[in-house]
Amino acid sequence: MSSPRDVVITGIGLVSSLGEGPDAHWQKLTRPGIEPVLDATRFAPYTIHPLPEIDWNLQIAKRGDQRQMETWQRLGSYAAGLALDDAGIKGNDELCATMDMVVAAGGGERDEAVDSAILAASETRNDRDVLLNEKLTTELRPTLFLAQLSNLLAGNISIVHKVTGSSRTFMGEEGAGVSAVETAAARIRSGQSTHVLVGGAFQTEHSDMLLGYELAGYLHRGPWRPVWQRQGAEGGGVVTGSGGAFLVLEQREHAKSRGRKIYAELGPIVSGRARRRKGGLNAEIAKLLSQAALPNGELLAISGASGAHAATAAEKEILDANPAIAARGFSTLTGHMKEAQFPFAVALAALAVDRKAGYPVFDATVERPFDGTPAAVLATAIGYHQFEGLGLIKAA
């Protein structure tokens, strides 16, 4: 039964190697046998899913603003703009000024040339701390700091799109994306917010972004494989992708009063922190599933599985144990987008609900067909290293 304070999705902004916008993603992802867009040479031995060509001007009108950002912040600001446009909020000063925002963010790009020069010089100098001062004081571009700060993606969204109700940035990989959606939904349900912009972006085409995984050996090496088929292959199983996902979440009453199209309703969004070293991940995922109020019958699941061996095996085992669930591991086609992973999963789930159709298999070997009309779709993000979350996205 619907209630005026239900949380509904009225705007979706997506960017990945597959293209931009909900329509482009829907068209590509529903084409059976679609091949991923891969770049296996630039960061060899790692394969990545690169950004598509983007005309930043379409969402970030001022060149001056574009110059103040590196690609990560541009990507997030761009995807946020797509979502605001889609919801009919962009350019509406009153709606933007009262809109709350929760962004899931990591950090921005460092200056790789400066870092490499310092590392090279460190081979012949013992006074490395002095070397650091010498180089950083003279070679760092002063405003680069602002392109690196986690909360400055939200800051740029405020500047570019005028979203100024409130601005909060959550950090912590996939878990940040889960908490962002969960917190935004809780605000709307309690009447604290009427409309919230929530999402994140990840720009993998920078060596530091790969290093963040590889310090624990998480990246897949060697020939590319679908996300479910990387166990036992060289490396740790994660193939990353650049992309972003933003959602406009809105109180049902608020969306109806301004006559907006509703993609879907958010059901329960649940999160957890398994004690993974103690072997608690399978039980935690099973517990979260039991809290998600899954409907009876066939259920499509949009899985944010990263490919990381242990976490992906655990998720697969739990999903496989429920014969009603037909999972789609979208990282096969987009790569892993870290903080954006859960918002992206929610967006794909909402599209399926809205279009009343499932996605064909993304991996014919492992995934099984789903032919029903999805009235509800599960979205998951089990962190490659820590934190878990999932949610049920329902027909509006």
Next chain:
Amino acid sequence: MANLNDHMGRPIVAVTGIGVVTSLGVGKADNWAALTAGKSGIHPITRFPVDHLNTRISGMVDFLASSSKGASPLTYELAETAAQEAVSEAGLDSGDFGGPLFLASPPVELDWADRFSLYNSDKQESGSERLLRVARALKELDIFETTQFGSIADRLADRFGTRGLPITLSTACASGATAIQLGVEAIRRGECDKALSIGADGSATAEALIRFSLLSALSTHNDIPEKASKPFSKDRDGFVLAEGSGALVLESLEAALARGATILGIMRGCGEKADDFHRTRSKPDGSPAIAAVRAALADAGLSEDEIDYVNAHGTSTPENDKMEHLSLSTVFGERIGSMPISSNKSMIGHTLSAAGAVEAAFSLMTMRESVIPPTINYDNPDPAIVLDVVPNKKRNAEVGTVLSNSFGFGGQNTCLVMAREPV
């Protein structure tokens, strides 16, 4: 029977535990003694060489076991130390807290010490190729975890037995206040009856100092370090980079009273408003900060006349102090000249991600002790900023309500209103 709900029918949120660490020391007792004595914790930098640096002073926390081990270990230790004090004071089980954790902490990056040691452990290839190859051969997770944005909170969650997925957040220099706000909101929504909110920042590395320095944000008054931070003074020339932590145990008043806890103060209201003007500067009319203050008052159900004292953001940068004065005088009108408004940062510097939590802790103590800590180094008042900054010496005063301001890069404005007693 006390009223357990506020003016909007929400559960009243009480503070039952407070913990704090700054350059002045570990714990409330040492900090309060120093703060009310007008003592500064700002000192010359010794953690790394200061060659080539324009700023050679800071309020770093140099006396913890992790002080020289890098930003992530130190931030963890700062958070843990403050949280332990707060949870103990609250009389709760420090291994089984049983409520959610909200952690304000700095964005993390691979420390240079680790970059250097990884890079120089090998000779093949160069630049990032070498780093990546060395990285994937590592057998331990220690370095990896310093680069994961959720790892400090994950460890704290283990340590204190907090419930669920911990939230790590950044709203730049308003982060500490946002962590408290998230805890207050979770209790008001009925999601929990207690929450642990922590702001911790141990990220005063050479690179952090240089980055702020390149933005001309830092004081370069190196000669007498304890005089460098001089909020609202005419010759203020930037903030002093510092470290610290503050932790609050927040509980619904109902749950706190039911278990017989001592009520240390009440979180009356929170307000925020984002600024869309510029990445580091405020809108010239101060309207976002004004809106944040007003939102906090409205949330608290208090009028302008009902605030007894303002714990200022007061960074000692030319821009902040001017804009904070503009926004406060707009909200409070003529009364602004006679309201006590002091800046803890004159003594502890700017603890960045921790500041909002540290200063909330001091605000609560100000009410409990009936003593207002001074703004020190107020020898040369800025004639354009006419405020009662509680200059140089503490003041005994009954303080029933406090407004604490936090403003940050990226247009972040968050204000907290605290009260000594439930309504």
